[in-house]
Amino acid sequence: MNLLAQIITWINGLTNTLGKFLLTPPIAGLSGWLSNTIISALLGPLLLIFFKYISNQSAIQRARDDMKAHMLALKLFKDSFSVTLRAPWGLFQGALRLLFHSIRPLLIMLVPVSLLLAQMGLWYQYRPLKPGEYTVVTMNLNGNSDSPWPAVTMKSTPAVELTTGPVRIFSQRQVCWEIKARQNSAEPLIFQVGDQEVEKELAIGDGFMRVSTDRPGGQWWDIFWHPAEKPFSDDSAVQSISIVYPERLSWTSGTDYWVLYFFVASLISALIFKPFLKVKI
């Protein structure tokens, strides 16, 4: 695992703790639309304040003032040919400066916002399995096509019934199982891979639970977007394990739509609070 992956793994440990502490009460206890609305409404002003302190507010103010001046010039001296030519250029330059002064804070904000989205995605992107539903578990193994195959088994648990598998996909070094959820559970699936025992989180239940689709390997990108579980080390016989969960159907807190709703709601909230917080954007 490279340094970046190790850093992200360490950060994930922190965000998981924070995420569980801060997000569990509203999301697990409220309806989806309400929890997403509350989080968005709180996050909008919070991000605005964050922006205020990591951006060059005076430079932004100057750029905005310059743009206002050029617009005013356009209005006042519309009969002047030279002003009519210069003012739009000045406006364009002002817009570029505004963009320049926004890029750095936006890039900085991208990190915490992405970490937050990764945590929120655990709740909203998929729903847990319901008892009676089937799904497929896929384990990716390390090695190449010539590497020997370790003995792989999934341990039985009262929460799930193993309906088919293990079935090996030789060309992709994968092992697959089909399982049927039997009862509500947050207990992990346990696998024996050679002499190594590995776990994968599993969520069965109604309503909202943290749903981790993938336990990733050493790729920093995968670790970033699948923060819930500890990644497999490079020397592990297992590269990753994934579980297919059903999509959540909701315009406000369902698969994919929750992100859209979050951005719109937080933007509206930020715009409402902007005059009170005196933030220049």
Added chain:
Amino acid sequence: MHKDNGKLDRREFLKQSALTAVAFGAGLNATRVYASTKRRLSAGAANKVIVIGIDGMDPGLSERMMGQGLLPNFNRLRQAGGYTKLGTSIPPQSPVAWSNFINGAGPGTHGIFDFIHRDPQKQCAPFFSIAETVPGQGYWEMGDHKIQLDFWPFGHKLPQTLLRRQGTPFWDYLDQAGIWSHFYDLPADYPPSASKYGHHRCLSGLGTPDMLGGYGTYQHFAEDGPIRTRDEGGGRRSVIFFENHTSKPPLKLIGPTNNFLIRPEPTTIEFLVHRDLQARSAVIEIQGQKILLRQGQWSRWIKLDFDLSKPALDKHVSGICRFYLQEVAPNFRLYVSPINTDPSNPATKITEPPTFIKDISKELGLFYTTGFQEDHKALSNKVFSDAEYAAQAGMVLQERLNLLQYAMKHYDDGLLFFYFSSTDLQAHMFWWDSNEKHPTRSAAQAKHYFNHIKKLYQKLDAVVGDILNRYGDKATVFVMSDHGFANFKRQFNLNTWLRQNGYIQPAQATSVLADVDWSRTRAYGLGINGLYLNLKGRERDGIVAPGSQREELLQTLVSQLEAVRDTNGQRVIRKVHRADKVYSGQATALAPDLIVGYCRGYRASWDTCLGGMTDEILLDNDSAWSADHCADVSEVPGVLFSNKPIAARAPALVDMAPSILTEFGLNIPDSMVGKSVFKT
């Protein structure tokens, strides 16, 4: 039935004809909106009438089993006076029979005379009798695509599928009177007729195509499959190669035809199969889904997305299929069911109102939506073994039983009609009520699978028992079949007989669709029971003059055909009916001149259905399709059970609609010829 000689058989024709019934034009036009699924009460008296249609339930077998105490619930009805044989249609084919039921009158009113009709103006060009697709008119070209705008000022016409059945269906009278009717899997009603007053719900049954436009086309992949994909009646076979136990090249699943292309071609979905010999299992990867199957295991219904995109329009249609892993090694074999319309997101209108199917799917999930659900073609083409077909048919029945539970849950009053196809499509393949040699099975196997039919009757007896327990004292309950069943041991080639007797010329002719000299041909057979004169003024190349020449020819044909005997002296044809004697009404234009009614054990040969000729007139049936009902009307009556005593002495299908209307206190319309079965 696929034939080695390359000619089409009846079912293959039906499939190809139904290709004309490409449904997607019609369905996409559906605009009616169904308000909600709230329960409704009918206007006026809250009567309840329940009709259970059991296709092909035979009175002979039923009576025997009732006598043996094997059908206690049916027997209970019989002992209370609620049982009689039910006269079927001429001819006893399901589309004709159910149309008689629907109109309360004979084929002269609904215009359905056979599975197959012919266009006399095109000199016997065959077509599917129940529905037709009218091609679109006008379009703009945009690259390879055509753009059709069906609004002003463009006025292009989209293709649409039309129901050919004529006359007024009896539920229209209920609809008008504010009485609710609920039909599940109604035959001969695709596309479903529209409700004028909104008191009618219907899920189309027999006649509803799959997404390839036919009656159901399975796709089969095997290591010993043909190198080039081969179409066979009702299915297609392809070879599968493995590299490192993964299919290579990827397999292609054929989907609906993209009619947005100027030169329409089928859509395809690529998928991979990975096999694990040790686990005797496989993983199928298709459109981001992984499906794990053990050898002998069926998948659940899988949703598939077919891309019909065209310029500036992202158009997709959803279909569903099931995979069945038949064998992993030594010969990997994978069956894919016909691609059915997705009931949760239908691309075509298969219910009235269009949203009815979605309401059902919300509760029941995905299920078969084609008319022919039991894949008898897979058995006929030896893709399925007998046991595999029985298992698949069992799954279909379970889905229907789930649907019946849904139907009863959402039924308050009015008419509830529910249809079971299992007795028909399983009997075609498993019925063998004889000690004679079966076409394809040993005596022990034939007995075993005939017992399977008996068990099916017992299951349906239990279903009827449940309905009687729930509604016996609240509703009038009918259990009916459209016809009975008989062994199909010997085939009669009508056209060969006509050729040998000089009615078809030349003497070397092989098919009325290919090499007949119409200037010397006086009569020909097409469809399962139809015989047509080459009548001057009606057929394009007609030579038989109307009047005395026609009359003389008809009389001669009737007497000669009824005299036909098999090599053992057995009578082959029970009766030849003259259309002008047995049909009356406004819809007789396409009727055959004679309807050949076969004796039990006989039927028109497979080749006859599409005008083919063979060397011999009479030959053994060698198909797994070993039982049939396309005989004479007197040979294969259906059954009628009711929880009220039946007074009519010889009721027939045409009496059912009048009986139902009478139960609701409505008058019998003049268009109907039947009367209530509860009156003498």
